[in-house]
Amino acid sequence: EVTGSFQVRFMGNLYSVTWPDFQITAQDKGKKIYTLAEDIHAQILLLRYIADGDYMEPSRNLLSYRDLPWGDVYYRQFYGRCVARLARMYGRKPKRFTEIMESLYGIPRSYGDLAYEFEFFHNLSVCFILWEGDEEFPPSAQILFSDNFALAFSPEDVAYVVDVILDYMKEYEKVMLKNCLAPWLQDKGTGIIEGWG
Numbered sequence: 683e684v685t686g687s688f689q690v691r692f693m694g695n696l697y698s699v700t701w702p703d704f705q706i707t708a709q710d711k712g713k714k715i716y717t718l719a720e721d722i723h724a725q726i727l728l729l730r731y732i733a734d735g736d737y738m739e740p741s742r743n744l745l746s747y748r749d750l751p752w753g754d755v756y757y758r759q760f761y762g763r764c765v766a767r768l769a770r771m772y773g774r775k776p777k778r779f780t781e782i783m784e785s786l787y788g789i790p791r792s793y794g795d796l797a798y799e800f801e802f803f804h805n806l807s808v809c810f811i812l813w814e815g816d817e818e819f820p821p822s823a824q825i826l827f828s829d830n831f832a833l834a835f836s837p838e839d840v841a842y843v844v845d846v847i848l849d850y851m852k853e854y855e856k857v858m859l860k861n862c863l864a865p866w867l868q869d870k871g872t873g874i875i876e877g878w879g
Contacts, residue, residue: 690728691804692718693850694787699728714857717850724846727839731803736833740805744826752837760837764844765823771848773812773821781858782851783810794824802843806834810847 687700689709696709697718706725708716718724747753747760772779776796788798794811801807807828815821825844835843 690718691801692724692728693802693847694785694800704729715850715853717846721846721849723842723849727835727842727846728803730836730839731834735835737805738830738833740807740828740830743829744799744807744809745829745831746824746826747837747840750827750832750837750840753840756837756841760841760844763841764848765825767848768810768825768844769812769821769823771851773815773823776812776814778855778858779810779812782854785854786850793826799826802847803834806831808843808847 685701685703687698689696689698691697695713695716695718697716698707698709699705704725706719708719718728747764748757753760772782779796780798783798783800786798786800788800788810791797791799791809791811793809794813796814797809797811799807799809805828809826811824811826813822827840831840
């Protein structure tokens with residue numbers, strides 16, 4: 683049986699992938715979250731990209747979901763599932779949003795009140811944009827994609843891309859909270875930290 687392996691960078695982490703058994707191992711040790719090794723949706727996206735996606739060097743253009751093929755047809759669902767969720771999660775938490783974007787090696791961009799562009803897969807980037815809102819207007823958001831996303835993923839899979847990123851952000855917050863509370867809990871001698879889920 684022919685076997686092999688390759689490496690892929692995913693959301694800032696380097697992974698080794700073996701085939702045909704599809705075992706994924708994180709190469710960057712010392713981090714708390716290894717999305718590609720732990721998230722089945724991320725693994726499915728990798729398989730679909732390998733099987734169905736086409737690679738193209740990106741230009742400097744960023745596209746909204748509406749600008750992707752068939753994106754206008756599914757935009758309403760995408761907005762509720764992804765864009766509105768981003769606004770709800772971080773529209774009033776700019777410092778936390780910034781810290782999480784920096785964990786993804788995000789590059790600040792001059793859109794909205796706060797924006798970062800970061801790499802999903804190699805040369806496939808996503809830009810998260812936030813408007814913080816005020817007493818009159820609620821927070822809002824926008825999500826842009828490098829123009830080569832149109833060849834890499836279907837519109838449905840692009841929504842899963844954002845799901846995976848938002849799930850990572852939620853998990854990162856849990857890790858942050860656990861790290862902040864751990865010294866206090868240990869100092870109290872409660873033993874709670876041992877059973878943290």
